Amino acid sequence: MNITQDTAVTLSYQVTSPQGKPVDKGDLSYLHGGYENIFPKVEAALEGQAVGFATTLDLSAADAFGEHDPALVRTIPKAEFPPGVKVGGRIQSVGSDGQPQVFNVVKIKGPEVHLDGNHPLAGQALRFNCKVTGVRAASAEEVTHRHVHGEHGHQH
Numbered sequence: 001m002n003i004t005q006d007t008a009v010t011l012s013y014q015v016t017s018p019q020g021k022p023v024d025k026g027d028l029s030y031l032h033g034g035y036e037n038i039f040p041k042v043e044a045a046l047e048g049q050a051v052g053f054a055t056t057l058d059l060s061a062a063d064a065f066g067e068h069d070p071a072l073v074r075t076i077p078k079a080e081f082p083p084g085v086k087v088g089g090r091i092q093s094v095g096s097d098g099q100p101q102v103f104n105v106v107k108i109k110g111p112e113v114h115l116d117g118n119h120p121l122a123g124q125a126l127r128f129n130c131k132v133t134g135v136r137a138a139s140a141e142e143v144t145h146r147h148v149h150g151e152h153g154h155q156h
């Protein structure tokens with residue numbers, strides 16, 4: 001079976017820096033066909049391929065987790081900070097567009113708390129290595145939910 005619109009695709013993947021430094025690896029399943037489950041460049045490279053196909057893609061920051069947005073870096077007074085949240089934790093606040101936005105707590109310095117709402121890998125070019133390990137037709141329910149269920153997919 002080939003990867004086409006509304007197929008459930010399983011990949012074994014490895015993400016590194018452009019220089020080959022390991023960032024992440026594992027297995028994932030995604031719904032193919034523009035559901036934004038995975039980077040669009042990866043989807044484009046896998047279109048029409050089948051189990052056993054392997055590829056390496058060099059992704060710019062914009063093609064991966066996006067450019068680092070300085071507007072999402074903030075400092076707030078510790079007094080406004082919910083108690084019990086520590087460095088490495090996350091809080092929900094309001095983004096520059098007025099929508100809810102999750103911020104990572106980067107550091108606490110004196111009376112100030114430094115927050116960053118960017119993805120930890122924002123602003124980084126990445127190399128994405130993957131091998132197709134499974135392709136099947138997605139169920140009607142998966143298409144409705146816009147994601148894949150089962151192993152390496154959504155559990156609910």
Ligand SMILES: [Zn+2]
Pocket residue numbers: 142145147148149154156
């Ligand atoms: Zn679902």
